[in-house]
Amino acid sequence: MRPDQQQKQQQQGIDVAVLVSIGRHPTTGRARRAEQDARGLELALSMEAELPGTRISMLHAGPQGDGSEAALRGYLGMATGVGMGLESMTLLEQPEGSDAIPALAAHLAATSPQLVITGARAERGEGSGLLPYALAEHLGWPLVNSLASVEKVENGVVTLLQALPRGQRRRLKVRLPAIISVDEAAPAARQSAFGPARRATFAITPTTPEADSELAQWHLAPARKRPKRLKIVKAASARDRFKAAASKAEGKGGQVLTDVTPEQGAEAIYKLLKEEEVLR
């Protein structure tokens, strides 16, 4: 990318694509905006407020229907006020049971947004949480999970704050384009308003559906409640009990690499993955 283009980019903000799915209320099972995806959109909207010129597009892959439409309008209702430019959502239409990943990957490759935001895990369907990783693999873009906030965008590099367990945060610099996934660490989604949600439209893009062949082979059954093993805390004092509840799980074994070249680091990881038989 030429320097002048980068300069322009810094001033104009960036193109952000937010992937949204249809959620499922944990108590009643009703379709709704998915909790994590809504947080992803909230992140994009707060970026837009801080970084003028940021353009947000929303993307959903799935069938078109009344039930799903009401849930998707839940996202569209979050874009209230003037100049949000979110009066429309791109709907990659495909029948139920199709694989969303090829359709999303093809669309993202064609429209080339600089930042893709997605929830960590869907609330219905497989809900395996693999979609961000599969997309990153398809597109060859870096992925950052469990994002807390986007701090700034400069010359094609985004500074992110990643949430780690127990309230820890890690600052990362990532070259764009990139995919980020959000979970409960991201700020809660704003209220969805009825008026903007009702007025919004869907830009329906037909796709060539690819049936999810793996999913078709699976046998799906409702989850059963399993007996829980009671955790016996052998603690003599309140301090011990507190430590047991609050302390970080200590990792056993392993090695800490410091001051190594990226190649050495990658080699160490590759070796470990081989040992653990993740890679064969």
Next chain:
Amino acid sequence: MLETLLPILIFTALALAVIGAVRRIRLWRQGRPSRVNLFQGLVALPRRYLVDLHHVVGRDKMISNTHVATAGGFVAAAVLMTLVHGLGIANPLLGGLLLLASASMFVGSLFVARRRLNPPARLSKGPWMRLPKSLMAFSIGVFLITLPTVGLLPEGLLEGGSSWLLALVLAGVVAWGLGEMFFGMTWGGPMKHAFAGALHLAFHRRAERFSTKKGGVGRSTGLKALNLENEAAPLGVEKPADFTWNQLLGFDACVQCGRCEAVCPAFAAGQPLNPKKLIQDMVVGMAGGSDAAYAGSAYPGKPVGEHAGAPHGPIVALEGKALVDADTLWSCTTCRACVEECPMMIEHVDAIVDMRRHLTLERGKTPNKGAEVLDNLIATDNPGGFDPGSRLNWAADLNLPLMADLKQVDVLLWLGDGAFDMRNQRTLRALVKVLRAAEVDFAVLGAEERDSGDVARRLGDEATFQSLAKRNIATLAKYRFQQIVTCDPHSFHVLGNEYGELGGNYEVYHHSTFIAELYDAGRLAFAPWKGGSVTYHDPCYLGRYNGEYEAPRRVLKALGIKVNEMERSGFRSRCCGGGGGAPITDIPGERRIPDMRMNDVKESGAELVAVGCPQCTAMLEGVVDASAEVRDIAELVADALVERPAGNASGGSQGTAEMITAEEAIV
């Protein structure tokens, strides 16, 4: 000289008044259309003024008499003056009447002046302070110029060459009076209330709130539904011009007497709301400008002069300040104390909910827990987000009959969302015990019941309200029942008064009314009351919204309790702070509304306060270090239940003949 000057003065003032009236009417017509029968309204005007309005004004006898003398005298004097001095019909009879009218007006204006000597805080100052002087100028001036007409003074007195100065002074006084009374009436002076007020009464948006000769109830408290089918129709009120024209006219009718301010629980709690200021802000917005000229009490914590608006500008700014701040609108508990007290019949609550609708439906800006509660209502049909299937968990041991099994009963017991609240579950259990003791044929909807939509609607979410209401109506349509009984006045109001517009018409009873009727029918017998002194707190949605002040007191009397009334009870009851979603939006103030109410209870000396509403129970029981216990009427009744005297199949101490008629009335 006066003979030539007076007609000129009178007709100039009249002409200016007409020009002002046209300008004022154009301001009102900026509003959206509203279907009103103009002719019928004008025909009904005298009755609405003389009966309904004076019913409210008459609560303060001094002011009521003052107004009769002043306004009556003025209207008569204005007409007669135009005839006698304007058209020169120097009839001694008309002149005599004119003397009488202006004298009456003068006496009235003396009382107006006396009230202005040391005015209470609720009254607006500013131009209102000069009004008694203007009234006197008009009445004295008219009186004096009429004396020669009836021959009480020699005709020539004001015409001689030496007395031209006196004539000029008189003409000046009359001109001052005419300026205030005729010109000021339509150009925005204090007398505007007479012009706008009369038309407001005639073209009121709730014509049904006025009594009729046939003896109509004269109550209209249900909120008006938004048209959600038409996507072009605005969702609530964003700018002053989004109000209907007769709402704008209603704002203009305000006399700034501040009776609303004196009874507003939010104002008393130091929350940033003053109903009078809100109405004045709407007047400012309608005409365009700043609120700097307002001369009454400000919103607590918000100085006057920092807000401004325009007819087509936003009322609540997206950022910064516009006409009104959002927390002002969210402070309201929708208790209707202001509407009940307003002598000009202005509908404050309608206006507030209209503006809230815009904030919620268009901007998604329901404060604090509002968004969460609305999301819960959408996803789980109850504000707490509980599993809808657990609505009957509290009654697991009661074997409650379900509508789904019986299909047809006499009484459908509507549980309300109190079914999820452990405190209200005690009330519900007590109510079930009472119904069983009276052998009432009843059933519940159980898991099929949803929130009535009350909270969603008062938080401005009309879409969720209508969705809940339509589904509830569809559920109720599956079953046959005579009446609905509920222990929640909010459900009672919404089911009874607000479902009708959406196609659900039911006979709804509050449990206190139903228990009173059961007792009258001899189906309940009570042990004598042994507790201490008791007071009763009127829930807003039972009392002011539905006019039921008597039944709960009848039940308490039947229990052998002598109610030790609080100073503010009945239609003047002070809100508990639990209505209108106020506990959800939770706007900070200097005090808590329920604390003030429990203080009222303390001042009455009662050891127990009887209530009839789950919200009131929750709010009043939440008061720390309270001096009185809080019990629902159903609990008091259930505790006092005894076996009905034997020997009579349906028991009761009343005579059999009387009983049968009462039974018929209930079943």
